[in-house]
Structure formats: C-alpha cells, structure tokens
Amino acid sequence: MRDLSKYKGIIPAFYACYDEKGEISPERVRAFTRYFVKKGVKGVYVNGSSGECIYQGVEERKTVIENVMAEAKGKLTVINHVACNNTRDSVELARHSQQVGVDAIASIPPIYFHLPEYSIAGYWNAISAAAPELNFVIYNIPQLAGTALTMSLFHEMLKNPRVIAVKNSSMPTQDIQMFKADGIAARGEFLVFNGPDEQFVAGRAIGADGGIGGTYGVMPELFLKLNALIISGECERAMELQYDINAIIYQMCAGKGNMYAVAKEILRINENLDIGGVREPLENLHEEDKAIAAQAAEMIRKAQDKYL
Ligand SMILES: CC(=O)N[C@@H]([C@@H](O)[C@H](O)[C@H](O)CO)[C@@H](O)CC(=O)C(=O)O
Numbered sequence: 001m002r003d004l005s006k007y008k009g010i011i012p013a014f015y016a017c018y019d020e021k022g023e024i025s026p027e028r029v030r031a032f033t034r035y036f037v038k039k040g041v042k043g044v045y046v047n048g049s050s051g052e053c054i055y056q057g058v059e060e061r062k063t064v065i066e067n068v069m070a071e072a073k074g075k076l077t078v079i080n081h082v083a084c085n086n087t088r089d090s091v092e093l094a095r096h097s098q099q100v101g102v103d104a105i106a107s108i109p110p111i112y113f114h115l116p117e118y119s120i121a122g123y124w125n126a127i128s129a130a131a132p133e134l135n136f137v138i139y140n141i142p143q144l145a146g147t148a149l150t151m152s153l154f155h156e157m158l159k160n161p162r163v164i165a166v167k168n169s170s171m172p173t174q175d176i177q178m179f180k181a182d183g184i185a186a187r188g189e190f191l192v193f194n195g196p197d198e199q200f201v202a203g204r205a206i207g208a209d210g211g212i213g214g215t216y217g218v219m220p221e222l223f224l225k226l227n228a229l230i231i232s233g234e235c236e237r238a239m240e241l242q243y244d245i246n247a248i249i250y251q252m253c254a255g256k257g258n259m260y261a262v263a264k265e266i267l268r269i270n271e272n273l274d275i276g277g278v279r280e281p282l283e284n285l286h287e288e289d290k291a292i293a294a295q296a297a298e299m300i301r302k303a304q305d306k307y308l
Contacts, residue, residue: 006042006043006077006103007043007077007193007209009227010210010216010220010223010227011042011043011193011211012212012216012217013050013051013213013216013217014032014036014044015032015275016050016056016276018278020276022279024056024060024063028274029064029068030067030068033067033072033076036076036217036220037075039220040224042076043072043077043078044076044078045079045167046068047093048139050260051081054085055279055282058084058089058092065078065080065096065097065102069102079104080102080105081106081107081108082094082127083106083107083108087126090107090126091130092130094127095130095131097134102134103134104137105128105131105135106136106137106138107124107138108141108144109124109145109149110123110147111145111146111147114146115147117152120147121153121156124138124157135163135164137165137166139166140170140175141169141195144169149170151178158187165193166179166191166192167192168192171199173206174206176203176207176208180192191209191210192208194210194211194213195211195213196213197213197215198249200213200223200226200227200242201238201242211223215263218263218296218300219304222245222308225241226241237307241303244299245303248296248300252266255292257283258278258282258283261283261289262289262292264277264278265294265297266300269294270300270301
C-alpha cells in the first residue's frame, strides 16, 4: 500500500507569477514558493485554473514547475496540472513533470469538443503513461471544463493503478462521497480533494481528505486552522471560520477585476509579495478594485486575529 499521507491537508493552488511585461517571472515563482514553504502548507497545486494554465504555452508551464521545484523539492508535496487542449502537449508536460520530480500530475478532461468517455479515458491514460512513476489525479471541474467525471468513466479510470485521487471542484458534495466510497471499495485507500473553498467544511465532513483551492493562497493560515478545527472536532468554531472565510471570498469576487487579480493585490498589501497581474483575457484590477482588495486584506487580518 503506497503512502498517500503526503497529500492529506491544505494544498493551495499556485497563482501565475508574471513580471511587469506579463511574462512568467522565474524569480517571482521562486519567491511565491518560498512563501508557501514558510506558511507551512502541505503542498502546492501548480499550473491549474488559479495558475491561469489555459492561457499559457507549454514552455511557460515548464518554466513554472521547474522554478517551483527549485524551492519546493523535499519541502512541499507538488501536484502539477499538465492538461493542455491536446494530447501531445499534455503528454509532453507529463513527461517533463516526472523529469523534474513532482509527486503527482493532474488533468482536467479534454475541453471544447465533447468527447465519448472512451476518448477521455484514452487521453488521461496516455498522459499517465508518459509519467509512469507519478501518481495521477483526476481533476473534476465540470463548471469550467464543460465535461463531468461520470461514475462509469471513474470506474474505467480506477483500472489505472497510478490514479490515486480525484480533485473534486464540482459543487455537489455528494460527488465527493461517491468517488471516495467507490475508490475505497476498489483500492482500500483512495483520496478526494475538496475543490470549492466555500464548502471546505462540508467537503471534509462528507469524506474529502484535504483541499486544493484558489483562495487558500491569500489566507493559508486560515485554511490550516479550519482543517485543524475539523480534525479536533470543533464543528461550531469550524463553521464560524468557514462563514468568515466565505465573506472574504465574496469580497474578493466583488470587483470588476478577476478574483486572481484581487488575490495578487491582497498579497502585495498583506505579504509585501508582488507576483504581477493576470493574463488577458482575464481582467486586471480596475481603479475601484483597489479599495475592494484592501478591504478583503483587512478582513483576512481581522480573521487571523480572531482565530489564530
Ligand atoms: C472553479 C474554481 O476555480 N474552483 C477553484 C476554487 O478554489 C475557487 O477558486 C474558490 O472556491 C472560490 O470560488 C478550485 O477548485 C480550482 C483551483 O483552485 C485550481 O484549479 O487552481
């Protein structure tokens, strides 16, 4: 039985780190990785939605993971999302991921065309075969990918022994229970990561082993505390913290600028960490968003004072 404990906990989704020209900044990638090491999170989820992967090229994504590993190796569990909109590029990123020594690779299903389940399984198994030494995480995010992980497709993928987890970003928490129950029945141990940050407590309660989230990056201490409250059985306090976290998320989403642009402004304010803006067509900060981000940053500081 392989040791899956290295995946159980708080795994922030890594944001894209750009320079002033909007190019990937290796220095800022390394600085952001050191930030997470210092915060004491379990690991990082790289090149995912929060990493703006869909707007980057293959070589850019290789640069990101290479510079994350330069700081994270041996200190953080690293899951690298490798899906591109075609099998060939996804396979290349999977091969490269094994070469740089990540712990696991992850992949959404193919996007744009709606393909039959045997084609989706073929896509995922080709990616996994390119990194035979790595664990594979199925990424279920139907609201963005346009394709849901069905139970029949999930059972087909369980035939691949490298498949160890589902990162479940669908909104029904029952999906977590279904993947967890059938994964355990098939394997004895199987992981599910909670995707929607707003329902971390609910997801953990119904069986998620930890979480991967796009807002963890601006408040890692709060999600570490939330997970600790769940483990210690302090349900009332956990619910209270989840409510305060959700108020922060809603504030982050209240601007004209994309949530990730607001997140990066919060990092400048609270952490003196500048990782640039977001890549078009994502919307960068509008002038009025700076006050919104400043208020979210203050809400985080107040929550830290209240719970930590
Ligand atoms: C649809 C979406 O982006 N979901 C996020 C959530 O963390 C989301 O940002 C959060 O719940 C705020 O709505 C994650 O599940 C996905 C994610 O962080 C990633 O792939 O980088």
